Amino acid sequence: MCGVGGVFFKTAEHHRKTGEIAYHVLDGIYRRGPDSTGLAFVQPAAEDRLYVGINCEEPGGGGRALALLDELGRVESATDGAGFIRATIRYGGDDAALVDAIDALGPAYSVASIGHRLEVLKHLGGVENLEDRFAITDYDGPMAMGLTRYATESQIDFTHGQPLSARLHRDLAIMHNGHITNFHHLRYHYERAGYTFATGNDSEVIAVALVDEMGKGASFREALERSVSILDGCFTYIAVTADEVGVVKDPYAAKPLVVGETERLVAVSSDCWSLRDGVGEDIEVWEPGAGEVVTWRLPTH
């Protein structure tokens, strides 16, 4: 069991900060996933700017990762969140060189995500730990979607927390509640096709499947639709890019997810009260059906 949820605004004006809404949505689904909490945000773009999230399982090891980032590019801002490093850097080089260099620091280090506009933050425990380290409630950008994790098939640490990305692929993250039963089969297939997996979490294969389908020419929505038949098991997942948000339910509708949409915003959550508590309004909610895919394009303003 995990909880997924978050919000994006259609309007430039926000009645409540995006980060505050996400905080309350995730706090409301804490009991669905007390092991770790994570969020994906859309941040402002700038030339050569890269939002980098690094899993650092070695206590006190954040300094090494930050020093390396300083060598590779120019660090605009960085926070050592004790286990997870949040950094914004100016980097004009090759993504693979950056990711490989961080991985080369040792098995305790890995890249959680890289994004030109999408940023991922993770921490152990509830959303208050995420707030303590990264002040997420200050965020007031267009989108914040997250997950509270209840680990079932892989270990509880920063690396296996969600949102998860496909290694080396910018600006895509997934948050998955459920389990993928054909994970090993799919992983074998994708590894033979040249993909590298960064974690042992079955959910990572969703991100890889989406990247693979989009690489074959599918749109974001088409990739999500195809994933319903590629993946086996129970899944309700949220997928985000810098431009789009999608939710997907497995063909058995085994995991909950409610959607609330107003003229101002779209909020989703595993639990309707967490959703309403988050947006601070008693909005109408509905539940997508079996095998249903719903996508939205983020506004450009």
Add this chain to the structure above:
Amino acid sequence: MAASNSLTIDCAGRPTRAINDEIRRAADEGVPVVELLNPQARHNLGVSVLKPIHVVYRGHVGSYAAGLCDGITAEIHGTAGWGVADNLMNGEVVVYGNAATSAAPSIRGGRVVVRGDAGPRSGMILKKGELIVGGNAGYMSGFMMQNGRMVVCGDADTGLGDSMYQGVIFLGGKARELGSGLHEVDAENGELDEVGALLDRFEIKAPKSFRKLRSDQKLWHFNKHDFAAWKDVL
């Protein structure tokens, strides 16, 4: 002690167990009506009440509201989470909004009314009693129904009534696909009038007509000559 006419419980800030204990105590003492304020979509509100009482939920409820109850009546003025009125033995539960997955699962008697839409697997393993859905019903509604009656005024998603044993489904709209082992039969005299009268009572707009669906009983016994039919099941 003379029972007062009604009891109002403000759920805000109170533990669910204390609220449920208070409802049960009120039912034991013969209080006719209990009103719950600020349910805030909390789970398990009003479960296991085994004596008659009328429960009014003023707001949205979470999962398993009015679950494991016997002989109660309830009105939910909001949306209901998963498994509303789970395993109801007798009584009547009316949801004025929508209901999430598995509305009225395995009820053994009484009536559950969802005036809005019901999610996937609504009325699954219905054993007796009835589920009325004013709007649409989700995927695999009526799955493995064992008896009782389900009325869906709107459309049904795929797998309607899949593998049902007995009981009937009245469908007002279209089914995206009927489940395995289901076929259409003619309604008996007066049956549709009875359904119509029930819908009137709950102020649900009746569809133009109903199709009556029930098990064709082919899945009751395994027959290797029907293997093709079995391959489609599950």
